[in-house]
Amino acid sequence: MFKIRYSLDCELDNGITDIKPPQELNVQVRNLVLKAKKGGVLTKGDIVAEHPSSMLGAHHVASCGKVTAVNYHSLTVKCSGEEDTVEPVDVRSMNAGAELLRTLRGLGVDVSQLSGKAETLVINGLNPEPGVSVAQQILRDGREELHEGLCLARELISPARTFLAVSQGETITLPGAETVGLRARYPYSLDPLVVRAVTGKEFPEHTRVIDVMALYALGRVALTGLPVTDTIMTISGRNYRVPIGTTINHLLNVLNIKVESGDTVVLGGPFRGEAIYSLYDGVKKGDYGLFVTSSKAIPAVQDAACINCGECVLQCPARVQPHLISRCVEYELFDQAEKYGLNSCFECGLCAFNCFARRPLLQYIRFAKTQLRTKAEATQA
Amino acid sequence: MIHPIIKAMSDNPVRLVVSPPPHWRSGRTIQGMMRAHLLALVPAAIMAVAIYGVQAAAVIGMAGTAAVAAEVVCLRLQHRDVNVDNFSAFYAGVLFAFLLPATAPWWLAAIGGVVTIALGRTVFGGFGCNPVCAPLVAWAVCRFSWPDAMDIDLNLAHFMANSPVDQLKYFGVQSLSQFEYMDLLTGHQIGGLGSSQVLALAAGGVYLIASRWTRLFIPVSFLAGVAGAAALFWFIDPTAYADPIFHLLAGSTVFGAFFLATDTASSPVGRLPQTVFGLLAGTMVIVIRVYGVYPDGVPFAIMVASLLSPLLDRLRPKFFGVR
Ligand code: SF4
Numbered sequence: 001m002f003k004i005r006y007s008l009d010c011e012l013d014n015g016i017t018d019i020k021p022p023q024e025l026n027v028q029v030r031n032l033v034l035k036a037k038k039g040g041v042l043t044k045g046d047i048v049a050e051h052p053s054s055m056l057g058a059h060h061v062a063s064c065g066k067v068t069a070v071n072y073h074s075l076t077v078k079c080s081g082e083e084d085t086v087e088p089v090d091v092r093s094m095n096a097g098a099e100l101l102r103t104l105r106g107l108g109v110d111v112s113q114l115s116g117k118a119e120t121l122v123i124n125g126l127n128p129e130p131g132v133s134v135a136q137q138i139l140r141d142g143r144e145e146l147h148e149g150l151c152l153a154r155e156l157i158s159p160a161r162t163f164l165a166v167s168q169g170e171t172i173t174l175p176g177a178e179t180v181g182l183r184a185r186y187p188y189s190l191d192p193l194v195v196r197a198v199t200g201k202e203f204p205e206h207t208r209v210i211d212v213m214a215l216y217a218l219g220r221v222a223l224t225g226l227p228v229t230d231t232i233m234t235i236s237g238r239n240y241r242v243p244i245g246t247t248i249n250h251l252l253n254v255l256n257i258k259v260e261s262g263d264t265v266v267l268g269g270p271f272r273g274e275a276i277y278s279l280y281d282g283v284k285k286g287d288y289g290l291f292v293t294s295s296k297a298i299p300a301v302q303d304a305a306c307i308n309c310g311e312c313v314l315q316c317p318a319r320v321q322p323h324l325i326s327r328c329v330e331y332e333l334f335d336q337a338e339k340y341g342l343n344s345c346f347e348c349g350l351c352a353f354n355c356f357a358r359r360p361l362l363q364y365i366r367f368a369k370t371q372l373r374t375k376a377e378a379t380q381a
Numbered sequence: 382m383i384h385p386i387i388k389a390m391s392d393n394p395v396r397l398v399v400s401p402p403p404h405w406r407s408g409r410t411i412q413g414m415m416r417a418h419l420l421a422l423v424p425a426a427i428m429a430v431a432i433y434g435v436q437a438a439a440v441i442g443m444a445g446t447a448a449v450a451a452e453v454v455c456l457r458l459q460h461r462d463v464n465v466d467n468f469s470a471f472y473a474g475v476l477f478a479f480l481l482p483a484t485a486p487w488w489l490a491a492i493g494g495v496v497t498i499a500l501g502r503t504v505f506g507g508f509g510c511n512p513v514c515a516p517l518v519a520w521a522v523c524r525f526s527w528p529d530a531m532d533i534d535l536n537l538a539h540f541m542a543n544s545p546v547d548q549l550k551y552f553g554v555q556s557l558s559q560f561e562y563m564d565l566l567t568g569h570q571i572g573g574l575g576s577s578q579v580l581a582l583a584a585g586g587v588y589l590i591a592s593r594w595t596r597l598f599i600p601v602s603f604l605a606g607v608a609g610a611a612a613l614f615w616f617i618d619p620t621a622y623a624d625p626i627f628h629l630l631a632g633s634t635v636f637g638a639f640f641l642a643t644d645t646a647s648s649p650v651g652r653l654p655q656t657v658f659g660l661l662a663g664t665m666v667i668v669i670r671v672y673g674v675y676p677d678g679v680p681f682a683i684m685v686a687s688l689l690s691p692l693l694d695r696l697r698p699k700f701f702g703v704r
């Protein structure tokens with residue numbers, strides 16, 4: 001049996017362990033612009049897909065190999081085992097500006113928080129969710145990368161003040177940043193709540209927030225000049241560096257974790273993560289955890305009517321009205337849902353966590369947001 | 382009924398269960414909630430049987446059963462899943478029974494149980510959608526249709542005790558010297574068979590709050606509203622109005638505070654709205670007891686306050702980051 005907890009502090013006994021690249025990679029390309037074809041021969045670090053938005057980074061292959069299958073969902077690469085990589089880009093010698101941002105994007109970095117100037121930069125160093133210790137681990141073991149990443153970020157944003165938010169009692173510092181100790185309890189690790197704790201304002205203007213995972217990735221890109229091809233994940237309490245596209249099946253085999261029919265396998269954390277439906281799904285960029293639960297451990301989600309108990313409202317850190325939002329979304333009244341605070345919600349999942357009727361509230365919220373975004377994009381185009 | 386969806390890439394031997402996040406949940410369910418609520422009513426039911434005899438148990442059983450049967454029929458007619466195993470219909474039926482005199486004829490209990498479900502809930506969309514507390518709808522319907530059968534004072538005239546709220550209404554404050562507060566507390570007053578078991582109901586209510594199935598806001602503010610409004614009148618003229626403790630102990634005040642006003646669907650949501658709702662309903666109880674024609678103001682007070690809850694729901698804080 002597992003135990004539900006909100007505390008984000010974890011014990012760190014080990015360093016980061018590398019997971020060897022598997023024989024086959026399954027890179028998720030859903031909703032991306034494909035840049036590789038079936039039969040194509042790729043070198044480690046070659047672009048396979050780009051994100052349609054102008055801010056999010058490109059996706060790269062984590063090993064040399066040949067593309068054996070492509071569908072709307074994923075791109076399969078048979079790895080050749082060669083050690084080649086693409087030519088490194090000398091990021092460090094470049095000057096801050098659009099050119100640098102474009103290069104970083106091309107190397108797989110999400111630049112949405114890096115473009116343009118801002119007054120305040122907040123580095124979110126809290127573990128994102130209970131049971132995930134990636135942030136803590138990186139703060140301990142990834143100092144060089146973090147330093148490099150912070151230098152680059154500060155160069156791009158040129159903030160007047162930089163803060164590093166860490167768990168209360170930790171004495172970590174980064175050169176150029178003021179350390180702020182925060183209560184390490186979910187949901188107070190989420191970016192908007194961390195920013196509020198540091199600046200005292202909700203969704204303040206001229207403020208950027210980057211979590212240490214992203215800062216670390218940025219630092220690595222700057223140091224090596226190579227694209228992002230791996231992610232650090234907490235699996236059963238230990239942290240692993242996993243090549244992007246590694247199938248869950250491979251991970252489970254290497255780490256000797258058993259999965260049976262009826263289990264739920266989640267990429268990410270317990271509150272916000274995504275349950276995968278096939279063990280052949282690949283790890284995505286930014287995934288920070290993997291865990292398995294028995295689906296019997298918790299009463300299942302239901303398509304049930306709201307009984308208006310108010311638990312979701314009382315528990316919502318964004319003070320919105322998930323019960324009304326979800327009722328609107330059930331009838332596809334997305335614009336109406338905005339009136340009940342849809343845009344203030346930062347998707348912590350506590351509403352659905354507490355719902356007596358077991359309604360999939362977070363799912364409704366994410367669905368509404370996606371629908372509205374798609375609609376906005378369609379009217380723009 | 383949710384049917385499984387077979388997706389691409391699912392052709393592997395291990396069939397995973399996919400569900401939306403969060404993957405941890407509190408584990409609390411409607412079934413658990415209703416079970417706890419029924420448990421909270423048990424002490425009062427036992428007291429009712431102790432005071433009124435088995436006929437009280439028969440009335441509870443009749444109303445509960447009728448409510449469940451009505452729920453099954455209503456759900457069938459609507460082609461919805463029959464989920465009476467969440468006990469919500471049974472609970473609503475029992476709440477209705479608690480408002481009846483213990484001598485109520487079987488047909489009254491049965492009709493009330495059916496009306497609770499059919500008119501109280503189903504016509505508004507079912508469990509969770511009723512704008513007014515369902516058992517109270519049935520109570521009002523029966524009160525108007527069969528006033529004699531519903532009249533507590535009349536039906537229980539052969540019991541030694543009197544109904545404190547009726548005494549107050551018809552004979553004034555002077556008549557209240559016959560009541561010891563200790564007797565009122567232990568249910569030695571006549572009233573609804575369960576709704577007058579003050580101490581037992583309070584124990585159940587405290588259990589619900591301690592186990593967090595019910596939140597503090599409504600019961601506490603309801604009782605505060607009753608006590609506050611009663612105190613106001615009492616200060617003005619103690620010879621004309623009863624004191625606050627009497628109002629808290631008499632009639633179905635405690636029952637209303639913990640079990641009727643907290644009905645999830647018909648009460649507002651959020652700290653401030655729930656507090657205001659409780660205060661309003663509580664104050665209204667006294668206003669009805671003082672000026673109204675009904676001796677026990679609780680049912681009507683709660684119904685009126687429920688109608689205001691959509692308005693009260695607007696007393697919400699600003700959303701995160703909205704200036
Ligand atoms: S996910 Fe739910 S609880 Fe969390 S901020 Fe959004 S609406 Fe509120």
Ligand code: SF4
Binds near residue numbers: 306
């Ligand atoms: S917690 Fe669930 S049942 Fe309760 S008000 Fe919110 S959505 Fe409705």
